[in-house]
Amino acid sequence: MRYALLAGALLAAACQSPETKDQTADTPPARDLHTLSNADSIRIRHLDLDIRVDFAAHRIEGSAAWHFANPDGLSVLRLDTDGLTIDSVTAGGRKVPHTLDSAVAFLGHRLNVPIEKSDTLVRIWYKTATTATALQWLEPAQTLGKKQPFLYTQSEPTYARTWIPGPDGPGIRFTYTARVTVPKDLMALMSAENPRQKNDSGVYHFRMDQPVPAYLMALGVGDVAYRAIDGRTGVYTEPAMLDRAHYEFAEVGKMVTTAEGLYGPYRWGVYDVLVLPPGFPLGGMENPRLTFATPTIIAGDRSLVSLIAHELAHSWSGNLVTNATWDDFWLNEGFTVYFERRIMEAMMGADYADMLWELGYQDMQETVNDLGKDSRDTWLKLDLKGRSAEDGLTDVAYEKGAHFLRRVEEEVGRQKIDSFLYKYFNSHAFKTMSTEQFLEYFNAELMKGDTALVSKIRVKDWVYGPGIPDNCPRVPQARFGKVDAEREKFLKGDAAGGLQTKGWTSHEWLHFLRKMPKPLQLAQMQQLDGAFRFTQTGNSEVANQWFIMSVAAGYKPAFGNMEKFLSEVGRRKFLTPLYSEMMKSPEGTAMARSIYGKYRGNYHPLAQETLDKIIKK
Structure with a gap:
């Protein structure tokens, strides 16, 4: 059968099926090209973190102690770092020399620690750089309260190594404890057991007993x-x-x-x-x-x-069952989008979830158009060798992955896919999964050798093919159909104030605006704004779409609020399309550069990296 042949070819050099190989928390994952560590050979078990947060210096300093097993008796423990200053290292309680390899693009510096066969503990004393990608240091003026600073981390996909020296790959799981010292009037929180209120000492203790990968290490400190x-x-x-x-x-x-x-x-x-x-x-x-x-x-x-x-x-897809490498990112986000929409359908009804599916389809179309319909980056199974893992974090993984599962649901029925996913999440809890391992499991547990079913779904086209397959499911659009009718009335000359919009959610307003011709005439923009006060809306999704339309139409009454929006919001989903729209004209380019020059410091380093490329091109 076609699927069996595909799976056999793909799995010839891959890991054993999760049905035949026990992937326990300390079993090394499939080789991840985005880590320089040797955690595929030395089994990382636990991290003891002891750090101090220094707001004045914009620095974290302290120690990371790694507990590990060394079944092969290797003489070197290799870990990921990026921009860290390594002060000293001990192995088995002995001070040992360490080396840092030359920087590798997108990966940072490999830390090499000499160890003896009997060693099970390495402790590293270190400091972070002021430019650490994972860390955003906010001055009091950048917070809502305006009185205290704030720090938070963003470790995904490969930025944990900029604030903790360690094995930084999605398939490498470990438990951890942490002692975090912060200014006494602030509270520290982590991706672990957390306090409910501030204490008097400024010292907080954390414990995470379930094994997690480094990209899920998180710290927040503030009022x-x-x-x-x-x-x-x-x-x-x-x-x-x-x-x-x-x-x-x-x-x-x-x-x-x-x-x-x-x-x-x-x-x-x-x-x-x-x-x-x-x-x-x-x-x-x-x-x-x-x-x-x-x-x-x-x-x-x-x-x-x-x-x-x-x-x-x-908490099920990604955290519980984790993609083995960033090439398998769709196993994380595609499953999560599908699950998210099932939650919203159960809570809000099918017609509500249908709106989410349609907006997601629109996002997928736009992403595929931007990347190119034949681009290798539109496959579900990515190839990020020699590139930043960030390059794979697109709506392809999210929406194409979710629509693939929706396609499977249409063919096998909801009861069967729900039983399959229930078993998948629970039988692989706290384990990693590659695309090839998933497809073998999928074939064995759900397809069961049904070649006709495999043929209808066209798994190869979805996972190992570009663009959006022509059997991509489309959902009914009862609510958006009514929105389309009202938009058409407006475009044919009906007054905006007379449109039937009562009870519309953010999703209906967003669809209403997204499907407007671009640019609208100034008179049309004025009429819409007069009727619905889009320029003043507090809804960020609607505001962002309206400001994009305002830039395209040259609707200057919105520009003041747009600048205020850009001064307060750091979300790349909003910043990237809005600044990109401004850069399409000489007048807009001047405005974009002026606004960005004022507020660049408000944005996270990841957003700065993205926007620098847009503004300075």
């Missing part, structure tokens, strides 16, 4: 407060935002229960959300036990909380 949502969920944020955030996330406890009803128990104890200051470059980051979230989802009407459903879903 934050906590409020419970229910017995196992809660929210942390700056005190001035706590009421709003608590209201926005009131359904998060129900989300966890809903997710468990789909694919099995939540295995991480508590599920809390830390709402960060505006400079956070992402929508959210699925750090175990403590999702980091952008404040741009605080819309006041709970209309953007599908992002929380997404980060929660990572």
Whole structure:
């Protein structure tokens, strides 16, 4: 059969199936070309971290102690670092010489530590660089409270090595404890067991007993407060935002229960959300036990909380079953998007989830168009050799991966795919998975040799082919159909104030604006703004789309609020298209460079890296 031949060829040199090989937490993963460590041979087990956060110097310093097993008796432990100053190293309690190899593009410097066969512990004393990619240091003026500084980390995909020397690959899992010292009027939080309130000492202790990869190491330090949502969920944020955030996330406890009803128990104890200051470059980051979230989802009407459903879903796909390498990133994000939409469907109804599917399809189309429909980067199975892992973090992994699972659902039925995913998550919990291993498992557990079914799904076209396959599923659009009708009325001359928009969610407004001709006439922009006050909206998704349209149309009444938006928001999803739109004209280019010059310092290093390429081209 076609699938069996495909799987056999692909797996000839691959690891054994997860059905025949026990992938325990300390079993080395398939070789990851984005780590310089030798964790494929030396089994990393546990990290003891002891660090101090120095806001004045914009530096973290302290020690990282790695517990490991060395079954092959190797003489060197190799770890990832990037920009770190290594002060000293001990192995088995002895001070030992260490070396740092020359920098490798996108990977940093390999740290080499000589060890003896009997050694099981290496401790490294180090300092971070002020330019560490994972760290964003915020001055008090960049926070909501304006009185205290703030620090947060962003370790995905390969930036943990800029603040912790260690094995930095998605398939390398370890448990950890940490002692973190911060200024006494601030609180520290990690992707671990967390405090609920500040203490008097400024010293916080953390424990993570479930094994996690380095990209899920996270630290946040600031003036934050906590409020419970229910017995196992809660929210942390700056005190001035706590009421709003608590209201926005009131359904998060129900989300966890809903997710468990789909694919099995939540295995991480508590599920809390830390709402960060505006400079956070992402929508959210699925750090175990403590999702980091952008404040741009605080819309006041709970209309953007599908992002929380997404980060929660990572507690199964990604955090529980982890992609072995960044080439397998779709196993993380594609599964999570599918799971997110199943959660939202269960909570909000199929017609609501259908809107999310359609907006996601639009995002996928735009990404494929940008990359090129024949681009190798539009395969689900990536090839990032010699490149930054960042290059693979596109909507292809998210949306093409999710639509593949939707395609499978259409062919096998919801009951079968749910049973398959339930078993997949639970039988591979705290293990890693490559694309090839997944396809073998998929064939054995779900396809069961049904060549006709394999032929209908066309697995090869999805996983090892470019673009969007022509059997990509499209969902019914009952609600967006009504939006399309109202947009058409407006474009044919009906007054904006007379359109039937009562009860529209953020998704309907976003679809309404996305499908407008670009540019609209100034008179049309004025009429829409007069009727719906888009320029003043507090909804970040709608605001961003409106400002893109305003730039294209030259609608200057929106420019003041647009600059304010760009001064406060650091999310790359919004910054990249908005600055890119400005760069399309001489007048817009001048405006983009002026605004970026003022607010670049408000953005995370990852956002700066992306925008520097856009603004300076």
